[in-house]
Amino acid sequence: MILTDEIARFIENMLAEAGGCIEICRNDLAGKIGCVPSQINYVITSRFTPDRGYVIESRRGGGGYIRIIKKQFHKNEYLMHFIQAVGNEISAENAAVFIGNLEGHGVVTPREAAIIAAAASSVDTNAKRAALLKNIAVTLIS
Amino acid sequence: MILTDEIARFIENMLAEAGGCIEICRNDLAGKIGCVPSQINYVITSRFTPDRGYVIESRRGGGGYIRIIKKQFHKNEYLMHFIQAVGNEISAENAAVFIGNLEGHGVVTPREAAIIAAAASSVDTNAKRAALLKNIAVTLIS
DNA sequence: TCTCGCAAAGTCAGAGAAGGTCAAAAACAT
DNA sequence: ATGTTTTTGACCTTCTCTGACTTTGCGAGA
Numbered sequence: 046m047i048l049t050d051e052i053a054r055f056i057e058n059m060l061a062e063a064g065g066c067i068e069i070c071r072n073d074l075a076g077k078i079g080c081v082p083s084q085i086n087y088v089i090t091s092r093f094t095p096d097r098g099y100v101i102e103s104r105r106g107g108g109g110y111i112r113i114i115k116k117q118f119h120k121n122e123y124l125m126h127f128i129q130a131v132g133n134e135i136s137a138e139n140a141a142v143f144i145g146n147l148e149g150h151g152v153v154t155p156r157e158a159a160i161i162a163a164a165a166s167s168v169d170t171n172a173k174r175a176a177l178l179k180n181i182a183v184t185l186i187s
Numbered sequence: 188m189i190l191t192d193e194i195a196r197f198i199e200n201m202l203a204e205a206g207g208c209i210e211i212c213r214n215d216l217a218g219k220i221g222c223v224p225s226q227i228n229y230v231i232t233s234r235f236t237p238d239r240g241y242v243i244e245s246r247r248g249g250g251g252y253i254r255i256i257k258k259q260f261h262k263n264e265y266l267m268h269f270i271q272a273v274g275n276e277i278s279a280e281n282a283a284v285f286i287g288n289l290e291g292h293g294v295v296t297p298r299e300a301a302i303i304a305a306a307a308s309s310v311d312t313n314a315k316r317a318a319l320l321k322n323i324a325v326t327l328i329s
Numbered sequence: 330t331c332t333c334g335c336a337a338a339g340t341c342a343g344a345g346a347a348g349g350t351c352a353a354a355a356a357c358a359t
Numbered sequence: 360a361t362g363t364t365t366t367t368g369a370c371c372t373t374c375t376c377t378g379a380c381t382t383t384g385c386g387a388g389a
Contacts, residue, residue: 047250049375071338081377086339091374106384109337156327157299163326164306167319177309184305185298191365213348223367228349233364248374251347 052078052088056113065115089113096151117187120152124182127152131178134171140178141165152185194220194230198255207257231255258329262294266324269294273320276313282320283307294327 055078059067075082093099093113100114127147135143141162148158161181168174197220201209217224235241235255242256269289277285283304290300303323310316 047375050250072336082338083340083378084376087375103338104384105336105338105382107336108385109383111338153302157302159326160295160299160302160323161306163322164303164309164319167306167322168310168315173310177306180305180309181302184301189365214346224348225350225368226366229365245348246374247346247348247372249346250375251373253348 048078048080048084049088049091052080052085053092056088056093060113060115065117066112068110068112070109071111085111120150121186123147123150123152124186128179128182131175131182133175135175135178136171137166137174140174143178190220190222190226191230191233194222194227195234198230198235202255202257207259208254210252210254212251213253227253262292263328265289265292265294266328270321270324273317273324275317277317277320278313279308279316282316285320 052074055074056067056069059069069085071082071085075085089101089111093101098116098120100116102112102114104110127143131140131143144153144158144162144165147153147161148155153161161178164177164181165174168177194216197216198209198211201211211227213224213227217227231243231253235243240258240260242258244254244256246252269285273282273285286295286300286304286307289295289303290297295303303320306319306323307316310319
């Protein structure tokens with residue numbers, strides 16, 4: 046197991062235990078793991094990036110810290126938007142575009158998008174398609 | 188015995204032993220077999236291709252690896268069984284059980300199961316539910 | 330209050346460790 | 360003879376790790 050992965054796993058465990066937000070002392074953590082402090086920065090910039098849904102805040106000086114937050118809200122916000130945009134009726138063509146957007150925003154995986162598309166094309170009216178999509182979207186809110 | 192085939196056999200054996208997924212260090216493997224490292228790439232691109240049912244992932248740099256995954260066709264078989272078992276009509280209750288089985292057999296993730304369940308509960312007749320489930324199942328065949 | 334020193338975190342470039350690519354030569358097949 | 364597959368090695372790109380140097384914040388003492 047490579048050092049970077051070990052540190053990343055360590056941090057992920059802490060995040061899971063703490064429920065999505067931790068505050069670490071860079072030097073302490075480096076000492077605990079046995080690496081140079083800047084390695085922590087490397088792990089954070091290479092693994093805990095904004096586009097993977099993490100937010101990093103920090104402060105230098107005495108009593109400094111690094112705060113790592115696992116963000117989930119932007120996906121939920123997008124799902125809300127999705128539900129509103131679908132409305133009460135949606136055509137098969139528009140549904141395909143909307144599902145593509147869900148995937149494009151990282152809210153669903155390509156496989157999940159394929160499942161949803163298959164489901165959306167299995168109903169016979171625009172109203173039922175809208176209801177189906179909204180039902181699915183609701184289950185995805187975390 | 189040609190070199191390429193020897194390497195391919197070696198990898199196949201490892202895959203069989205490991206149950207369908209291995210992670211190799213290209214240089215190590217090349218050293219063990221006694222070939223130039225790029226030969227490993229050649230074997231992989233010429234023998235372990237997607238259309239033969241393999242998935243390749245890799246990472247460069249220190250601690251780099253090549254991961255070879257043999258797609259599980261028993262999942263496809265299970266999907267076939269699923270499609271037959273669903274038949275032309277299925278109640279909401281039975282659908283829930285069937286979807287649970289899909290998840291239990293590792294054919295879909297829990298999240299995907301939730302999506303499918305939401306879709307299945309969005310239609311109003313047993314016939315439409317069956318059609319929807321079968322449509323989804325078909326898209327999952329790999 | 331101001332300043333200075335220490336205690337953090339941040340940055341960056343370099344070395345090293347992997348895997349990837351590609352073209353040319355060699356071997357093989359038809 | 361011609362086309363395809365193998366084999367090789369030189370060179371490329373990406374990722375990791377480290378340490379020196381920089382920046383920032385806090386708090387104590389003048």
